[in-house]
Amino acid sequence: MDDLVTRAVKYGFSHAALLDAFTLRARSEVRDMCRADKCNRFGKNWRCPPACGSIEENARAMGAYRTGLIVQTTGELEDDFDYESMEAAGQRQKKLFISFRDELAGEYSGMLALGNGACAVCGACTYPDFPCVAPERSVSSMEAFGLLVSDVCEKNGLGYYYGPRTITYTGCYLLQ
Ligand code: SF4
Numbered sequence: 001m002d003d004l005v006t007r008a009v010k011y012g013f014s015h016a017a018l019l020d021a022f023t024l025r026a027r028s029e030v031r032d033m034c035r036a037d038k039c040n041r042f043g044k045n046w047r048c049p050p051a052c053g054s055i056e057e058n059a060r061a062m063g064a065y066r067t068g069l070i071v072q073t074t075g076e077l078e079d080d081f082d083y084e085s086m087e088a089a090g091q092r093q094k095k096l097f098i099s100f101r102d103e104l105a106g107e108y109s110g111m112l113a114l115g116n117g118a119c120a121v122c123g124a125c126t127y128p129d130f131p132c133v134a135p136e137r138s139v140s141s142m143e144a145f146g147l148l149v150s151d152v153c154e155k156n157g158l159g160y161y162y163g164p165r166t167i168t169y170t171g172c173y174l175l176q
Helices: 002-011 028-036 055-062 083-105 149-155
Strands: 015-020 067-076 112-115 166-175
Touching (some): 002 067, 002 083, 015 166
């Protein structure tokens, strides 16, 4: 398992750490933040709430795992309003996250991957008019599953904030 951290960093992630799945707690208050819809994705994606399942169902799904891997991409910003660099770092994390998931899938069947933000496998999500076009490739976010990302990082000895004019995106793979 220790090799996974080295592999993730060599793959291109800025930071990685092993995850003790017992530290995961699905919180209804995080789901409430989704419901407030600041990201404008609530009720618009098969892998976001409410379509991604109840907080109890998400907790049960995570409860099947004992271990995992946290991966992060940190981007540098010119100033606090550098939305272009924020977006670029978020997209970089999404791309790396999916491709590393595909690499790990051959070794860890039954993996649960939780990324950052709404599933972006398709250009536009088919929700709610048509079924998900790629359920095996789609991905929910840590927040959608009720996880407070900063808390998960802290409990697993990983930073979450890497200094002024930086932004960090986080995802995790739960492994069996
Ligand atoms: S794979 Fe496509 S249809 Fe399915 S949740 Fe992701 S974006 Fe939506």
